[in-house]
Amino acid sequence: MIRAFSKMQGLGNDFVVIDTREAPLTMTAPLARALADRKTGVGCDQVILIGNSTQANVSMRIFNADGSEVEACGNATRCVPLFVGRDVTVETQAGILSARMGGTDADLSVSVDMGVPRFEWEAIPLAYAMDTLMMPASWENLPPPAAVNVGNPHVIFFVDDLAAFPLDRLGPIIETDPLFPARVNVNFAQVTGPASLRLIVWERGAGFTRACGTGACATAVAALRRKLASSPVTVSLPGGDLVIDWTPGGTIQMTGPAAHVFDGTIDLDALV
Missing domain, CATH: 3.10.310.10 (Diaminopimelate Epimerase; Chain A, domain 1)
Structure with missing residues (x-):
């Protein structure tokens, strides 16, 4: 299965981002680990799946380099507007987050409302x-x-x-x-x-x-x-x-740079 992906990063926290809105993808722990491998895969800290949502503009699922799925990732959320091409609301397991672009093309920043922190x-x-x-x-x-x-x-x-x-x-x-x-x-x-x-x-x-x-x-x-x-x-x-x-x-407001690094395609069947 050949799939397109984008490599993106926020402050060096890097991601393989795959669009599943028109072509669904079943992500497994072995596949996430294989994509994240820096020697035999693409290489990243997290694999990000962008999907459809009935509650927000898009949804986001986040898989760590060890294959585990997690609820939230602030730097990945800051990459989503760049990937989609506009300010967005993002459905995550941690809730609905909103991300907006600012600055200039030469000094792009993205701000994210990360919601209310919990202390209990x-x-x-x-x-x-x-x-x-x-x-x-x-x-x-x-x-x-x-x-x-x-x-x-x-x-x-x-x-x-x-x-x-x-x-x-x-x-x-x-x-x-x-x-x-x-x-x-x-x-x-x-x-x-x-x-x-x-x-x-x-x-x-x-x-x-x-x-x-x-x-x-x-x-x-x-x-x-x-x-x-x-x-x-x-x-x-x-x-x-x-x-x-x-x-x-x-709520917590987080602002910082994010960047689109490159686009590519990969044969997922060859990874696992």
Whole structure:
């Protein structure tokens, strides 16, 4: 089966995007893993299926590099207007998101309304009840984290020096800890100014990525709740900057660059 795809990226968080609105496609975990493989497939952090929706302009399904399907991806959502060619509402498992383009062709940015963050322990979800702003739990010498659900689950550690903590070792340990029955995205953040943070993320099902939009949202919200920063917050990731604007009780606005890299075709039957 020959299928067209687009390679897209937001701050280096990269995606294989397939349009299924006219030609449905059954995505399986083995096929998603094969497409995401950087040596034998196209290569990406996530595979994105754009489909029809009765509730929004389009729907979006998101498959991690390990084949697991997840609820939300902020950077992928910022790529959808570029793929469709206009501002859109997007149906996801996390709800209806709206994305709009801005800036110029040379400096294109996309803003997404990521909805209202959740803080209840059962909404993260956690295995048992606890305070999610200053969790009475930690790993090794990490400080007590915060937990936020922004369509998918995040745990956030605020540290003085990002280089002092081995994310590649601690990330998978924390991601799969029994405290997180749905696994969790792991964020290490360093406050760098009154409205700025540095952030590195171990993504659930994808590992270390150059950028994570929902991670930036969750971390900025946690910093604002702890009064470590003021809104809007500039979150600097290895791939670049995102601006997160949030007022308690409101929705999260995320703005940053997105890009269409190239188009191609691939024989899906040859992959699996």
